[in-house]
Amino acid sequence: MANGMYEIISKKRDGLELSQEDIGFVISGYVRGDIPDYQVAAWLMAIYIRGLADRELADLTAIMLDSGDRIPLAAVEGKKIDKHSTGGVGDKISFVVAPLLAACGVRVPMLSGRGLGHTVGTLDKLEAIPGMNVFLTPDRFRQVLAETGMVICGQTDNIVPADKKLYALRDATATVSSIPLIASSIMSKKLALGSDGIVLDVKTGSGAFMKDEQDSIRLCRTMVAIGEKTGRPTLGIISSMDQPLGRAVGNSLEMIESIEALKGNGPEDIMQVTFALGWCMLRAAGQEMEYAKAVETFSAAIASGRALEVFRRFIAAQGGDARVCDDYSLLPACRHREELVAPQAGTVARIDSFEVGMAAIDTGAGRRRKEDAVAYGGGFVFHANVGDKVKKGQSLLTIHSDSGELLPAVRERLTAAIRIEAGPVAKPKMVLHLVDRNGITPWPY
């Protein structure tokens, strides 16, 4: 056994292609505990530096997928389209696009994770809603999806257990940011869910895990290729995470902003990304249409209240108190509120989303370690975005926090994160590229 592993490490070390058997040997041996961490660590570093060919990547993804359970969805009628975001600061698009698409006849099943690092997790945001249950049995998962048109559930240990073990090792050995390793990690989990198509939102910029645009593009293309290879229509967008998405960062605060968006009051950037992803989801579901037509359809679903109604029913189906949609005071809130004011007049030129994310963690809105408790009410509401003019002394944002103690550090971080300039600043483009089976094109709308 050890000999087999030695030879497999050597092959990848020397830049040779691994066979399906090689990859299966490593993954199954590691999951079983037969291959020690240090050998897999050397192998991961060799992959990080040497890369994986398309065939190797497809094999790795399939083998990881096979390491655990799947959630078949064939029993649920209609087209089921999964939407995945690589994560960012203020990213609450799932709560807007899922009910919107469900209102338009597409079923949206999603498996989500907790926040880690500088981002607040989708599951934590959902749990801000009193009573919300984010862990469902596969049967209940299908039921909620069939009854309400959407479902969001935490991923259990039985889904791609190989990824759980590999990720922990990658996290300790500086092999996380490898495009093939990220792609196989994400796509094996996407494929475990029996959707009919997959839409990916790959973030790029300061607050994204992939800060470099070319890396984000490569990751997106790689994942689209994996999805398409399995026969599922897969599309992706590259969207900006240079500044926080929307105006709210936190759990309750983002939930309120999401509900407002479903009521037709969404900030422009949120709606741009929502419509772009929604249009991709329609395409993945086989409903090809002009972009303008799709926006019209989405706008009607919001204006009629159908999208919000889906969200209400989804909350109720997962045990949550759907009255939060009408009474935000039912959501946890923080005691302290403070304003951060503009130190000078000008135009907001930059809001560093990574720093905003880290400051949000400081308010208690996110987790520093897995076992940390979350202050659901913590976070920020911005009153000015990039491109907005501000007067000196005008409030740039409100800080929500349970403890006033950390506020000086939070204020300092935020102050450094926001740059105000004299001249005019263009509103940033939110959606940058579209990736589909034909390749990449600049986002045309």
Next chain:
Amino acid sequence: MANGMYEIISKKRDGLELSQEDIGFVISGYVRGDIPDYQVAAWLMAIYIRGLADRELADLTAIMLDSGDRIPLAAVEGKKIDKHSTGGVGDKISFVVAPLLAACGVRVPMLSGRGLGHTVGTLDKLEAIPGMNVFLTPDRFRQVLAETGMVICGQTDNIVPADKKLYALRDATATVSSIPLIASSIMSKKLALGSDGIVLDVKTGSGAFMKDEQDSIRLCRTMVAIGEKTGRPTLGIISSMDQPLGRAVGNSLEMIESIEALKGNGPEDIMQVTFALGWCMLRAAGQEMEYAKAVETFSAAIASGRALEVFRRFIAAQGGDARVCDDYSLLPACRHREELVAPQAGTVARIDSFEVGMAAIDTGAGRRRKEDAVAYGGGFVFHANVGDKVKKGQSLLTIHSDSGELLPAVRERLTAAIRIEAGPVAKPKMVLHLVDRNGITPWPY
């Protein structure tokens, strides 16, 4: 701490240069047990693929050296020149060149290892001599050196403990054959011994650890640069290990061949390598002379019996029975002897030394695992070398073995290892290149 290690792994992963502090952090943390195997494994693979700059390599070597004890030799009068071979099949040059140089006034201190893989170790060969003690205290080490002009001792755990731990991990993670890692491993141990100069015999070819000549040259140049950087004259040769060195392979058998060489009956290839290394050792000791003059000096030391007399005194000083020099029946011998005969007439065109080494292990002459016992009498004596004409049915070699059982496998391996061709075959060149502080030159003599 873990964060520091993460960043150091990332730096090397991305091809950046590590600081002295970075390298010290890893080595000291690993030796202390603060940094886990899997992080060091990822780091070693990054080094394997990205390499080390000269400065990093010098720092790594110095830091490894500082992880353990040194054996100062300043108290021993005269120039002390250490000779090191990267190891090969039939390599008994130490037993010839050390007494020869000691007879010429150079003191030769050596720390040696056990055989592993396809080679028989220097310590095992010495232990074929009844009573021989290969583990000495530093005081006794200096004493033997001062009294006899030479000393060969096993390396203790206190010399470069970092190398011991790193080597075990490299061995499991396919990161052994990295030139900077090999160079720092060898040179940190050479530098632990307080010699005045170092001469390196880097083997190349089938039976060498470095099979590729260009790799052997790079390793030699790298080690010479490290030695010179510390201010010790360091020279190296690249010598052929395509066929076994000399005619004997084994423990007692090689000891007999070495003593014969000291009596003036050494095979040509042994004497070529001995004289080349000896000439380098004279240079390292500051005794620059024409090669022909050195050969004359060496020949006189052999002819006069002075070289053999040094060897006798060295054996006695380390507790061995020096009478073996005159009565080979005092050395362990094997019960079975069998001839392997030429299947056809022609010229010996190739004797694959790796295969011969593996076959010797099969006779019990070497160790498959560290804990294996050694059959000191096992091995082979060749009666024909590459370039020699043979008749059909003529004995090519005698197999010495305690157990007749393994002989069919040994015969098969040896038969496949020896190629006989019709046409004439040139005698192979033994010494290929000379490496010194000025660079590399083809061996001119």
